[in-house]
Amino acid sequence: MQKSLNKMVKENKDDSFFEMVHEVVRLVPYGRVTSYGAIAAYLGAKRSARMVGWAMNASHGVNPPVPAHRVLNRNGLLSGMAHFNPPELMQELLESEGLKVVENQVQDFDQFFWDPAKELIL
């Protein structure tokens, strides 16, 4: 699954896809959330939402840090919580930013939704 550390280090100059994803996620404002699909769409590959999620897998330990807790699936579900340490951390982070989470789902998701393609101006 993960590249060998050796290869990782050797290629760490590119990471193009991961880099872009991380970049966008870092731009998500405090207290706002977005979705994998929105990010993928913003990057021009709206059918590659999976790749976005995959990129998040590589967001552990990168610098600067990536606020992965602000990235949810299309339903506002904390689909990535299983990858946090501990899993409850994701929800706690969101709640600490003023969001309400019930049953692993962000309330008023559409209200806090931040779409890079619409709110971000290059």
Place this chain on the structure above:
DNA sequence: ACCATGACGTTTC
């Protein structure tokens, strides 16, 4: 080139 693997998304049952 083929196959498996996903922090996804949409549709259908």
Place this chain on the structure above:
DNA sequence: CGAAACGCCATGG
């Protein structure tokens, strides 16, 4: 509401 079937596509073996 949950589960499953597809579609999608980058990466790795």
